[in-house]
Amino acid sequence: MTAQTRPPRLDATTLRSWLSEPDAPRVIDVRTPAEFETAHIPGSYNVPLHLLQxxxxxxxxHLDQDVVLVCRSGQRAAQAERQLAATGLANVHVLDGGILAWQQQAAPIKAGRARWDIERQVRLVAGSLVVLFxxxxxxxxxxxxxxxAIGAGLAIAALTNTCAMGMLLAKLPYNRGASCNLDSVVAQLRTGATP
Structure with missing residues (x-):
């Protein structure tokens, strides 16, 4: 299968196979640095969604080859895909099911210190606020x-597939990491060095 015939949505098996080929894509993980440091596909680059936006x-x-976008489940990667498509990039793919699907296939993973993902943090904060109020x-x-109002905000987040609370939580020190600034991301993309 050539890069031109690869579908915009890839399953974990297809991506795993493609990564072993000479024309391997660049894997961009759009999760927070904390989520990325917890577990990521070896050789992938961390470009948090808020930074990409x-x-x-x-x-x-700096994305001149095929790109596969990864997040936890595929939702943030789809948002990133729309952002990049608006710039005219046509070589963008999304890992369907995200890192969860990758891990279910027992594909290689680089693991670090365990942290809660953003979606779990949103559930904790929103639920706690509702009980408190x-x-x-x-x-x-x-x-x-x-x-x-919190419930309405969650409904709007579901309808628009964006989450203001998640974006705010992503900026907290707990969710930040060493590769969270534009200069380091661009340097990694330019040189091809992965963290």
Whole structure:
């Protein structure tokens, strides 16, 4: 299968096979640096989604070969794909099912210190806020409406496939890592050095 005939969505088996070929793609992991440091595909580059969204053109200028985007489940990678496609890149693919699908295939993984992924952090923070606001509403009338606002925010996040709370959590020190700035990302892409 040539690069031109590869589908925009790849399963873990297809990507694993492609990575062993001479025309192997560049794997870009759009998760947070903390998630990336926990577990990632060997040889992949960490370009967090928020950084890619802020500097799409500059990063796209360093992607001259086929690119496979990876995240936890495929949702953030799909967002990154839309961002890169808007710059005119046509050589972009997404690992269907993300790193979870990769791990289910027992494919090679580079593991580090375990941390919670962003989606789990969002569930914890949103759930805790809802409980706090509902219980606080027993003492301060009307506070339960803040819980309704959190629920509305989660519904909007689901409908738009974006999550403001997740983007905010991604910027916390816990979720940052050494490769979280534009200069280091561009240097890695330019030289081909992976962390």
């Amino acid at each position: 802020e500097h799409t053109g500059e990063i796209a200028g 509902v219980l606080g509403g027993l003492v301060i009338p009307g506070l339960q409406y803040a819980a309704a």
